[in-house]
Amino acid sequence: MDILQLLIYGIVLGGVIALGAIGVSLTFGILGFANFSHGDLMSTGAYIALIFFTTLAWPLWIALPIAMIATAALALAIDRSLYRWFRTRQPVILLISSFGVALILRSLVQMIWGPDTITYQTGIQMPYRVAGLRIRPDQITILLCTIFLVLAVHLFLQRTKMGKAMRAMADNPNLARLSGIDTERVVLWTWVLGGGLAGAAGVFLGLDTRLHPEMGWTLLLPIFAAAILSGIGKPYGAIVGGLVIGIVQEMSTLVIAAAYKPAIAFAILVVMLIVRPTGLFSGRSTV
Amino acid sequence: MSLLSMEKVTGGYGEADILHDVTLRVEAGEIVVIVGPNGAGKSTAMKAIFGLLKLRSGQIRFDGQDITNWKPDRVVRRGICFVPQTDNVFPTLTVQENLEMGAFVRNDDIRPAMERVFELFPPLREKRRQAAGTLSGGQRQMVAMGRALMLDPKLLLLDEPTAGLSPIFIDQIFQIVKQVNATGIGILMVEQNAKQALAIANRGYVMAQGANRHEGTGQELLADREVAEMFLGG
Numbered sequence: 001m002d003i004l005q006l007l008i009y010g011i012v013l014g015g016v017i018a019l020g021a022i023g024v025s026l027t028f029g030i031l032g033f034a035n036f037s038h039g040d041l042m043s044t045g046a047y048i049a050l051i052f053f054t055t056l057a058w059p060l061w062i063a064l065p066i067a068m069i070a071t072a073a074l075a076l077a078i079d080r081s082l083y084r085w086f087r088t089r090q091p092v093i094l095l096i097s098s099f100g101v102a103l104i105l106r107s108l109v110q111m112i113w114g115p116d117t118i119t120y121q122t123g124i125q126m127p128y129r130v131a132g133l134r135i136r137p138d139q140i141t142i143l144l145c146t147i148f149l150v151l152a153v154h155l156f157l158q159r160t161k162m163g164k165a166m167r168a169m170a171d172n173p174n175l176a177r178l179s180g181i182d183t184e185r186v187v188l189w190t191w192v193l194g195g196g197l198a199g200a201a202g203v204f205l206g207l208d209t210r211l212h213p214e215m216g217w218t219l220l221l222p223i224f225a226a227a228i229l230s231g232i233g234k235p236y237g238a239i240v241g242g243l244v245i246g247i248v249q250e251m252s253t254l255v256i257a258a259a260y261k262p263a264i265a266f267a268i269l270v271v272m273l274i275v276r277p278t279g280l281f282s283g284r285s286t287v
Numbered sequence: 288m289s290l291l292s293m294e295k296v297t298g299g300y301g302e303a304d305i306l307h308d309v310t311l312r313v314e315a316g317e318i319v320v321i322v323g324p325n326g327a328g329k330s331t332a333m334k335a336i337f338g339l340l341k342l343r344s345g346q347i348r349f350d351g352q353d354i355t356n357w358k359p360d361r362v363v364r365r366g367i368c369f370v371p372q373t374d375n376v377f378p379t380l381t382v383q384e385n386l387e388m389g390a391f392v393r394n395d396d397i398r399p400a401m402e403r404v405f406e407l408f409p410p411l412r413e414k415r416r417q418a419a420g421t422l423s424g425g426q427r428q429m430v431a432m433g434r435a436l437m438l439d440p441k442l443l444l445l446d447e448p449t450a451g452l453s454p455i456f457i458d459q460i461f462q463i464v465k466q467v468n469a470t471g472i473g474i475l476m477v478e479q480n481a482k483q484a485l486a487i488a489n490r491g492y493v494m495a496q497g498a499n500r501h502e503g504t505g506q507e508l509l510a511d512r513e514v515a516e517m518f519l520g521g
Contacts, residue, residue, distance in 0.1 A: 161391070164380065168388045171377040178337070178371065179434065180363035180392040234379070 005133055006250045012139045012208060014246020015146035019201035020219065021226035021238035022153060023194030028227065029170030029234065030190045031087070033094035037078070037101035038198055039220035043213060044105050045071035045199030046206040047113050053203075054120050060141065068199040075195025076188065087187075102217065110213045118211040142204045149200055150239055153193070157235060162189050170234070222249065222265035229272055288351060290315045290473050291367075291442055296335055296345030304343065305331045307498045313442060318464065318474045320488040320505065322481040328497035329477040330372065333444050336475075337369045338362050350441060364392050368435035372446040372477075375431035378420025382411050385419050385430050389437030397437065404433040407466060425456035432463065436472075443467065445476040449483075461487055485509050 020042055027035040049067035052058045078101055086093045127134040157163040162185070169176040169186050177183055198216075205215055226245045230237025245265050252264045289312040299305040305328050313319045321329045334340050336347055338357045347355045354362060359369075368389075377385050386404055390397040405412040408429040414422060419430050428448055435443055448464065449457040457480060465487055468474050478484035485491050488505035493514055501514050508514050 161387070164384050164387060165391060168377045168380055168384075171379050172374055175371065175374060175377060176388070177359050178363070178369050179388050180360040180438070181388065182360065182391075 002254065003251070006253065007247060008133060008135055008139070010247030010250035011243065012142050012246070013250060014243035015143060015150075016201050016204045016208065016242075017219065017222050017226050017246050018239045018242025019146060019149060019197045019204070020216075020223040021242045022150075022235050023198050023201075024223055025227045025235050025238040026166065026170065026190050026194050030166060030173070030186060031083070031094070032173070033091040033098065034224070035194075036095065036098040036220065037105060038098075038194070039216035039218070039223065040102045040105035040109075041071060041075055041195060041198040041216065042202035042205065042219065043109055043211075043216035044074060044202070046202030046211050046215065047109050048199070049203045049206065050113070050118065050120065050211060054118075064145070064200065064203055067203050068196040071199025071202070072192045072195035075191040075198070079187070079191050106213050106217060113211075113213070115213060120206055120211070138207045142207055145200065146204065149197065153197070153235070156193070162186070166190060166193075167235075218262070221262060221269070222246075225265040225269040225272070228269060289313060289348075290317075290350060291336065291475065292348045293332070293336065294346045294348070296332070296342055296347065298335060298340050298342035298345070299331070300340060305497050306335060306340075307496075308345070309335075309494070309497070310499055311492050311502075313473050313475050314489075315441070315473055316468070316471055317489040318468050318476065318487060320481075320484040320491045321475070321477045321494055322479075322484065322491060322508075323494035323500070326496075327494040329494050330446050331497070332494065333369070333446055333475065333477055336362070336367065336444060360392070363438065366438070366441040367444060368438055368440040368442075369444040370431045370435045370446065370448065372448075372450055376419040376422075376427050376434070379418055381416050382419055382422070382430055382433075383415040385434050386437050389434035393438065400437050400439060404436055407436070407463070408433055424452050425459055428452065428456070428460055429463070432467065436467065440472060442473040442475065445474065447477050447479055449478065449480050457483065482509065 020038060024035060024038050027033065027038070045067045048070045049063045052066050053060060053063035082097060082101065083094060086097060125136045125138060127136045157167055165176065165181050165186050166189060168181060169183060173183070176186070202216060205219065222245050226241035227238050229241035229244060245268065248268065249261045249264050252261060292312040293309055295308045295310055296306055297304055297308055309328070309332050311319070311321070311332070321332060323329050331340065335342060338359050342356055345355070346353060349365060349367060352365070354365060377388060380388065386401050387397065390400060410426055411429055411433060414426065419427060422430065432448070445464065449460050452460065461483055464474060464476065476484060485505040485508050491503065491505050491508045492499060493501035493508065501508060501511065503511065
């Protein structure tokens with residue numbers, strides 16, 4: 001029974017990681033750099049939702065979309081004001097500047113909301129009990145929203161012209177340019193999609209646990225592990241990778257202390273980079 | 288007036304020039320082939336047309352308009368499509384999606400164009416839901432050319448379309464090139480299989496060390512002893 005219980009927790013955590021990993025994977029595939037600020041983008045989204053969900057006490061179904069839109073806008077603004085100027089340079093410059101953005105975002109969150117742990121809602125949530133398994137209402141919300149968002153992303157990538165262009169650019173940026181694809185517009189949509197999902201992931205992480213300025217930064221490692229596990233640059237692999245990492249992390253508590261959970265993601269990351277750097281589904285190799 | 292003309296084009300990717308006063312032209316409906324040894328600047332000349340190069344001097348005109356140093360997407364819209372030698376399909380996208388991406392700049396109904404591509408390359412019709420990366424080399428080349436044809440270009444640039452293909456496919460590709468050309472599309476092609484390429488070409492250019500060396504009809508170049516000895520392998 002323990003295993004099934006951990007499986008549920010793993011799927012919830014995995015969903016959050018997957019939402020983050022889709023963004024990391026898209027940014028890598030389309031813009032060609034590992035975005036270190038993605039975790040802190042998530043934190044920012046979580047804290048933006050705090051204003052509407054907790055301070056103004058609006059319902060989640062309003063606060064969540066607002067947080068997603070705001071995070072997407074923020075990601076876009078960062079791109080226009082900073083990343084855009086380095087796009088023709090070496091990827092490492094983008095990587096380093098994204099590290100700087102991560103620090104700025106985290107400090108801003110700390111300046112505005114303080115360094116302490118905050119919760120969206122105080123009080124104890126009574127978990128539902130189904131066949132001996134416990135699941136909190138929040139976790140059900142997270143699961144349903146994640147499934148909805150992943151389906152929406154899937155439809156966007158498969159059915160719309162822009163979604164296909166994003167996959168095309170992740171596949172072969174040069175050919176995308178030669179085909180006349182408006183690459184700047186693809187980049188814009190990459191940030192909108194990646195930022196929006198990061199915002200949602202942040203909110204879900206806040207719902208599942210608590211808000212803390214470092215919440216997103218801490219999750220960055222599992223997110224990268226998830227993105228790399230399935231071959232970075234492939235958004236579909238990121239979903240599978242996220243679930244695998246989430247479930248493995250939770251399951252690991254059966255054999256080792258829970259404090260080592262992040263180390264599991266790190267171990268998977270290292271093993272993958274040594275054994276199969278192109279990913280489980282052998283995507284394109286990294287830079 | 289030529290469909291495409293390059294006049295004394297000099298330039299390269301960075302500091303050093305690769306092309307030196309390269310001059311060539313393609314008339315409407317012609318097949319023109321550029322041959323020459325490795326590193327002669329053949330592919331570079333093609334990339335210059337497509338705006339992938341910084342040109343220091345010279346002029347490129349297409350269909351009566353100066354297109355020197357235009358960006359690729361603008362050149363595409365103007366009616367020139369380019370099929371690179373390698374990495375010329377989107378491997379994880381399906382055949383149909385590859386063709387759709389070729390028509391990205393179009394906002395009208397692209398089904399007639401896709402239908403024409405399927406008529407030109409029948410094997411692609413049944414494989415249209417298959418990822419392009421899983422196709423054979425010859426079929427992949429069909430996808431690459433099909434993608435480029437989705438915009439109904441006036442001129443198609445082919446960079447070594449037969450490189451790395453088995454002899455059966457090479458014949459097939461040259462047949463396809465002739466077929467495409469028969470629909471009225473001008474073709475400028477860089478080729479290693481020089482003899483075969485010149486045999487189907489209206490005219491040809493021999494390039495060496497980034498400059499023009501010889502020029503003539505396909506038959507003239509094939510018959511020219513110097514060209515044959517130096518560039519066509521005897």
